[in-house]
Amino acid sequence: MASCGRRKFITVGLRASVWVLTGSSVRAACVDPDELSSSVQSMRESLEYTEMAAEANESCRHCSFFKLGNPEQACAPCEVLASAVSAAGHCMSWTKRS
Known part of the structure; x- marks a missing residue:
């Protein structure tokens, strides 16, 4: 179970990072x-x-x-x-x- 929690944490973290990075680049263009x-x-x-x-x-x-x-x-x-x-x-x- 500990590995499932770790996998989920890593997956959610990666998705959040991608969302933040793409969101900031979209906002950068005026x-x-x-x-x-x-x-x-x-x-x-x-x-x-x-x-x-x-x-x-x-x-x-x-x-x-x-x-x-x-x-x-x-x-x-x-x-x-x-x-x-x-x-x-x-x-x-x-x-x-x-």
Whole structure:
């Protein structure tokens, strides 16, 4: 019986981990890329936009083009990309907020 309890614990733990990981990645995207116009998609590709900046201090949250209304917001409009972007994202047009 102890092994059944252990198996169940491991199975439930793995399922919960997968749920948490996939749930957080779904929430990370601010917009559905399929809903963006082709020009916005093209701009994102040409400026190499990513949902997660390699350097935290160079994230969209710290960019002058990012129009953050509330410091706790995960997404906000970007003037360059003409769409909502992740506060944790980054693109080649990143410019330090003054």
